[in-house]
Amino acid sequence: MSAPLPARRAVLLVARREFVTQVRSRSFLIGLVVTLVFFGGMFLLGAYISGQTSGHTLGVTPQAAPLQPALERTAAQQGVDLTLREVEEDTGRDELRGDDLDALLTGAPGSYGIVGLDSVDSDLEALVGAAVEQDALTSALTRAGVDPAQVAARSTLATATLEPPDSGRGQRLAVAFVGTFLLFFSLSGYGSLVATGVVEEKQSRVVELLLATITPWQLLAGKVLGLGAVGLLQLVILSGISAVGAGAAGLLALPAAAAGMFVMVVLWYLLGFFLYASLYAAVGSTVSRQEELQSVVAPLIFLLLIPFVLTLNLLPNDPRNGLATVLSFIPFFSQTVMPARYALGVASLGEVLVAAVIALLTVVVVVRLAGRVYQNSVLRTGARVSLREALTAKSP
Numbered sequence: 001m002s003a004p005l006p007a008r009r010a011v012l013l014v015a016r017r018e019f020v021t022q023v024r025s026r027s028f029l030i031g032l033v034v035t036l037v038f039f040g041g042m043f044l045l046g047a048y049i050s051g052q053t054s055g056h057t058l059g060v061t062p063q064a065a066p067l068q069p070a071l072e073r074t075a076a077q078q079g080v081d082l083t084l085r086e087v088e089e090d091t092g093r094d095e096l097r098g099d100d101l102d103a104l105l106t107g108a109p110g111s112y113g114i115v116g117l118d119s120v121d122s123d124l125e126a127l128v129g130a131a132v133e134q135d136a137l138t139s140a141l142t143r144a145g146v147d148p149a150q151v152a153a154r155s156t157l158a159t160a161t162l163e164p165p166d167s168g169r170g171q172r173l174a175v176a177f178v179g180t181f182l183l184f185f186s187l188s189g190y191g192s193l194v195a196t197g198v199v200e201e202k203q204s205r206v207v208e209l210l211l212a213t214i215t216p217w218q219l220l221a222g223k224v225l226g227l228g229a230v231g232l233l234q235l236v237i238l239s240g241i242s243a244v245g246a247g248a249a250g251l252l253a254l255p256a257a258a259a260g261m262f263v264m265v266v267l268w269y270l271l272g273f274f275l276y277a278s279l280y281a282a283v284g285s286t287v288s289r290q291e292e293l294q295s296v297v298a299p300l301i302f303l304l305l306i307p308f309v310l311t312l313n314l315l316p317n318d319p320r321n322g323l324a325t326v327l328s329f330i331p332f333f334s335q336t337v338m339p340a341r342y343a344l345g346v347a348s349l350g351e352v353l354v355a356a357v358i359a360l361l362t363v364v365v366v367v368r369l370a371g372r373v374y375q376n377s378v379l380r381t382g383a384r385v386s387l388r389e390a391l392t393a394k395s396p
Helices: 007-024 026-051 062-078 089-097 122-143 148-154 169-203 206-210 216-248 255-285 290-314 322-327 334-343 349-377 387-392
Strands: 056-060 082-086 103-106 113-115
Touching (some): 056 062, 056 122, 062 122, 089 103, 103 122, 113 122, 122 148, 169 206, 169 216, 169 290, 169 334, 216 255, 216 349, 255 290, 255 334, 255 349, 255 387, 290 334, 322 334, 334 349, 349 387
Parallel strands (some): 056 082, 056 103
Antiparallel strands (some): 103 113
16 A cells, blocks of 8 residues: 655646646637737726817807807817817707717807707717806906906916825836736636636546545635636736737836735735635535536636725726725735735834734635535535535545
8 A cells, every 4th residue: 555645746746737737728828819819908998088189079059159269269278179169059959960070059148058969978068158258257257347367367276285196107107006806807817717627626536536535625725826826827827918019019117016015926926815715715616517616616706806996996097095094904905905005105114013013813714614515515516505514524
């Protein structure tokens, strides 16, 4: 009878099997290409949208022509590209139907009106409204013998900041977005792969053969390490290609920010993966068929999706948002929120280290609980095993 494999060797053998199998598979290459195409498409779409002018073409009837100077001043103040075209009202309505005009300004001073085809763009409506209000105010001041220019000079507002404006904010935001997307897709994709692999081995009874020579925790640890290494490899490849592409296009003006974000992405990928992969493996071991897997992993998908959505919605306009600050220290949220806050320059390295320590302690606890669930469930086939039963039952 051969001696049992040492624990370290058993774990590494399983990890090597998972890593080699995945890297050599066609799905790994396809997934890499699809992800690159997705990010490339997002970049091109963003470049196209940013290159488009958000201008408006406004028809102005002869009776409403006195408002043109006010419209031009207001558009310049708001940074809006506004094209004014004087047309007769009937002609203007025809051009509205032909989509040659965005809106038509009618009426005369004191009774202006704006006409759209089936609606009027809210930004254009606000601009015209501000111009009408300013024109009415100017007329009232002139009739009262007050010089509008003097009033305008006395009502200027000076803007200042306590710190110099961050000229690289746009770059930092782009780096934070790319890092957030990479983390979300890597954690969700490879976490789900762990659960799928567990169910496949359980359904095909391969797990019974494996557990004849190694222990459940060795199998679980090897699977998580192997697939985690595959995810990390893909992350490094994607990050490298993104950095080279951005540098070649002249878009990477802040290489230090990109390098710092790469370190953050790797750190939080490792913490997040061990946290979520253990849970994915645990819940996957409680079912015996792929058809049942989706229902048990759905809560984990939502748990990953919530910080992803919050990060994309809160941080771009308010990097110092209080809710985001708190969530960046809470495990299951910190792996997404903290790297983005760091990339935007609102989280210090000390805060990152504190959040990482909290996440690491959580990983230790979660891995122990997940290991117990896996050990008590992976050999049980048939009906789904409840988490309570898996935590309290004795190992088979």
